[in-house]
Amino acid sequence: MLVVFAIIVVALVLFATEPVPIDVTAIGIMVALMVLGTDGPLNLTQISASEGLSGFSSSATLTVLAMFILSAGVQRTGIVQMLGARVARFTKESVSRQLGATMGLVGPISGFINNTAAVAILLPMVTDLAHEGKTSPSKLLIPLSYASMFGGMLTVIGTSTNILASDIFARIQGRPFSMFEFTALGALVSVFGVVYLLTVGRYLLPERIRAEDDLTEEFGMADYLTEVVVREDSPLVGQTIQTGLEETDFDVDLVQLIRGNQVFLEPLAPKVIQAGDVFAVRTDRDTLVDLIDAEGLDLVSDVIVDEAELEQAEGGQNLVEVVVAPGSSLAGESLASTNFRQRYDATVLALRRGGEVIRQRMDRLQLRVGDTLLVQATSDSIERLNTNRNFIVAQEVQRPDFQKSKIPVAVGIVAAVVGVAALNILPIVVSALAGSVAMVVTGCLKPTEVYDSIQWDVIFLLAGVIPLGIAMEETGGADFIADLVVGSAGSLPLLGVVAVLYLVTALLTNVISNNASVVLMIPVAFETALQVGGDPFAFVLAVTFAASTAFMTPVGYQTNLFVYGPGGYRFTDYVKVGTPLQLVFAAVTTLGIAGLYGVTP
Numbered sequence: 001m002l003v004v005f006a007i008i009v010v011a012l013v014l015f016a017t018e019p020v021p022i023d024v025t026a027i028g029i030m031v032a033l034m035v036l037g038t039d040g041p042l043n044l045t046q047i048s049a050s051e052g053l054s055g056f057s058s059s060a061t062l063t064v065l066a067m068f069i070l071s072a073g074v075q076r077t078g079i080v081q082m083l084g085a086r087v088a089r090f091t092k093e094s095v096s097r098q099l100g101a102t103m104g105l106v107g108p109i110s111g112f113i114n115n116t117a118a119v120a121i122l123l124p125m126v127t128d129l130a131h132e133g134k135t136s137p138s139k140l141l142i143p144l145s146y147a148s149m150f151g152g153m154l155t156v157i158g159t160s161t162n163i164l165a166s167d168i169f170a171r172i173q174g175r176p177f178s179m180f181e182f183t184a185l186g187a188l189v190s191v192f193g194v195v196y197l198l199t200v201g202r203y204l205l206p207e208r209i210r211a212e213d214d215l216t217e218e219f220g221m222a223d224y225l226t227e228v229v230v231r232e233d234s235p236l237v238g239q240t241i242q243t244g245l246e247e248t249d250f251d252v253d254l255v256q257l258i259r260g261n262q263v264f265l266e267p268l269a270p271k272v273i274q275a276g277d278v279f280a281v282r283t284d285r286d287t288l289v290d291l292i293d294a295e296g297l298d299l300v301s302d303v304i305v306d307e308a309e310l311e312q313a314e315g316g317q318n319l320v321e322v323v324v325a326p327g328s329s330l331a332g333e334s335l336a337s338t339n340f341r342q343r344y345d346a347t348v349l350a351l352r353r354g355g356e357v358i359r360q361r362m363d364r365l366q367l368r369v370g371d372t373l374l375v376q377a378t379s380d381s382i383e384r385l386n387t388n389r390n391f392i393v394a395q396e397v398q399r400p401d402f403q404k405s406k407i408p409v410a411v412g413i414v415a416a417v418v419g420v421a422a423l424n425i426l427p428i429v430v431s432a433l434a435g436s437v438a439m440v441v442t443g444c445l446k447p448t449e450v451y452d453s454i455q456w457d458v459i460f461l462l463a464g465v466i467p468l469g470i471a472m473e474e475t476g477g478a479d480f481i482a483d484l485v486v487g488s489a490g491s492l493p494l495l496g497v498v499a500v501l502y503l504v505t506a507l508l509t510n511v512i513s514n515n516a517s518v519v520l521m522i523p524v525a526f527e528t529a530l531q532v533g534g535d536p537f538a539f540v541l542a543v544t545f546a547a548s549t550a551f552m553t554p555v556g557y558q559t560n561l562f563v564y565g566p567g568g569y570r571f572t573d574y575v576k577v578g579t580p581l582q583l584v585f586a587a588v589t590t591l592g593i594a595g596l597y598g599v600t601p
Contacts, residue, residue: 001475003044007032008468008477008520015512018555021331022513023457026464030055033467046474047467054470055463059176059429060167064114064160065459066432070417071113072453073410073439075121078402080109084125093133099202102126102140103147103194110151111158111186112414116455119148119559120325120392127321127394127566136207141563142577143197143205148559149549150193153186155179156428157418160458161514163428165544168469168522173536179422182541185592189545192588196581204577208355208568214307215319219350219374224284224359225255225305230277234296242269250291251361252283253347255310255376265318265378266345280305282349284360310376320382321352321394323565324371326558327457328390336363344385346377354554355570370554372565389452394566403444410444461515469519478523485528494534494599498542499590501525505546506582510556518547538599545589551578 007029014025034052036044055061074080087105091097102122110118126144130137152158156166156177170176197205209218216225230236236244241254257264257271258278264271278300283291292299303309310319324330330338335348351358351365352372358365372394375385386393417435421428439445445453472478485500492500501521509517521543529539550556553574554564560574567573593599 001477001480003036004033004468004471004475004477007045008472011468011516012512015516016555021327021457022516023327023460023464026461026516028464030464030467033471045471047471051470052467055466058167058462058466059170059427060160060164060466061459061462063157063163063167063429063432064462065454066429066436067114067157067160067163068117068454068458069436069439069445069450070414070432071117072449073436073444074113074414075117076403076445076449077407077410078404079407079411080118080121081125081402082404084122084129087125087129091129091133093135095133095135095139095202096198098129098133098135098140099143099198100194102129102144103150103197106144107147107151107190107194108154110148111154112418114157115148115152115159116326116458116558116562118151119145119562123323123392123562123566124395130211134211136209136211138208138567138569138573139202139205141567142560142569142573143201145557145559145563146193146197146551146578146581147190149551149557150186150190153189153545153548154183155186155418156181157421157432158186159514159548160462161518161548162544164462164466164515165518165522165540165547166428167466168519169526169537169540172473172523172526173540176428178424179418179428182544184596185541185545185589188592188596189549189585189588192584193581196584201577201581204580206569206573208570208573215321215374216306216310216349219352219357219359221282221305221350221359221374224282225280225310225349226283226288227258227278227280227300227303227305228288228292228297229300230273230275230279231296231298232275234273234275236273236295236297237275239273240269241271241273244273244295250283250294251287252281252291253341253349255280255282255305255347255349265376266341266347266381269342280310282347282359318378318382319374319376320385321566322373322375322385323392323394323562324367324369324373325390325392326369326561327455328367328369330367330390331369332366334364334366344377344388345381346375346385348373348375350374352565352568354564355568370561370564389455392562406442406444409442410439413438413442413444458515461513465513465516465519468516469523472520473523478527481524482527482531485524486531494532495590495594497528497532497534498539498593498599499586501528501539502542502546502586502590505543506550506552506586509547509550510552510582514547514550514557518544521547533601534599535597535601538593538597541593541597542589545585549582549585551581551585553578 033047037047039049087101166177420431525539525543529536554560
């Protein structure tokens with residue numbers, strides 16, 4: 001038991017600090033449990049190799065995998081974007097309408113497609129909604145994330161956490177959750193959550209980003225964007241842009257080339273520089289003076305390099321915000337080490353990390369999940385970024401390849417998956433996998449798109465942490481922690497013990513992965529219920545809801561990270577807005593469980 005607790009402590013530290021991605025930590029946990037298990041020389045964890053690998057064959061892991069595929073099939077039809085466009089038409093400049101529409105759209109959708117996918121799909125729509133309504137995006141994006149968590153609690157398939165909790169409960173109690181078993185409670189907490197965000201929460205939400213029509217103004221680029229012209233006597237004449245300017249030691253980025261009546265974007269490197277060429281550049285004032293002197297350039301006067309100027313190349317969308325997505329291969333890398341400019345034919349003008357905007361010397365800066373890049377690129381390059389799993393483009397990008405004719409098919413497949421599972425005709429994992437196959441057979445997804453639609457970091461995270469829960473049960477660790485919970489709860493009534501479990505899980509999930517929290521706490525909740533004579537379902541349900549509603553930190557839930565950069569938030573914003581909501585949910589969830597299900601067998 002002590003060895004398992006030592007592994008848990010190390011895992012918690014690694015999950016909280018993330019020196020390596022959390023899925024790598026999870027696989028490390030799995031390996032450690034097996035190396036120290038029954039098939040090794042020490043047998044300190046009581047985990048066999050087959051139990052250690054059981055996460056890969058778990059119905060929870062396979063169900064989550066299938067849900068990613070189903071979500072992608074729905075996304076490819078464009079139905080969510082169409083709904084978003086209709087919402088935008090009546091919200092106008094009313095913040096209340098914008099908030100209500102945002103939460104009213106993402107909540108129900110999150111109940112039937114993965115809530116993380118729902119936020120990724122709707123983030124561009126909500127950002128555009130803010131700009132068109134002259135509202136700070138900061139006022140809408142935290143509600144988008146929080147409401148997706150509310151909606152995810154409407155059904156078992158709404159979040160990977162619910163699916164995992166159902167699987168663990170089935171292992172220790174003998175039955176999984178049914179599709180709509182806690183829908184009534186999910187609806188109840190959703191109502192309270194929406195009311196809070198429309199009233200108290202609305203005034204606690206900050207305005208970190210001013211409502212600007214122009215992205216260059218939003219990122220404060222006025223002093224960092226300018227135009228220069230190449231003189232006849234410039235040493236750059238006759239050189240390629242790559243050798244003459246891109247490989248310079250100056251901290252400068254060429255944004256676009258204007259030659260006569262033509263405007264060129266990336267790739268610029270092979271173009272030969274001519275006298276009279278005009279370059280739009282990103283640099284600071286001091287560097288600009290040195291660059292002009294050294295390279296024979298003149299400043300173009302009376303020109304303001306704003307969004308309209310930067311989009312004259314194609315007369316359309318060339319400037320966008322791009323968010324580094326959870327699971328991105330760019331996390332931990334830099335723009336230089338990933339060869340970003342050449343790889344994506346795109347130029348990064350600025351980087352926003354929470355409330356901080358960085359406009360200088362970005363090439364060597366280590367990128368983090370949630371960083372928002374202000375990117376200048378051709379429409380083709382933006383489209384490639386939009387379909388790349390490493391990024392979320394935070395503005396709506398017109399996609400000609402939406403399969404609108406497949407909307408009834410895709411929606412019908414999801415409805416069939418839900419209906420078959422709800423009627424207990426087939427287990428959820430079987431109906432979800434069958435639905436995934438149907439998405440491909442009917443042409444809603446191409447076979448090549450299936451693997452790209454899966455968030456493999458989540459799959460490996462689940463596979464890695466599931467054996468940890470088994471180890472806690474088999475070594476008596478869950479019993480030990482349950483003793484501590486019962487002892488600390490003292491003479492509290494059963495409902496009070498449920499509330500304690502909720503709060504402990506909520507605090508834990510705001511620091512580490514929600515899936516890791518549910519793996520650790522469900523066995524504890526089950527054992528606690530047995531010790532105090534409570535209903536195990538009620539206690540486990542409290543833990544499940546707490547693990548899926550992490551409001552107090554940006555790292556507590558993936559959707560919080562999605563909106564961190566685009567909203568310009570600070571860590572303290574989540575604490576200020578999320579802590580009262582977490583307490584409201586603690587009260588509503590525990591009272592709701594008592595009223596709807598009871599806390600005694």
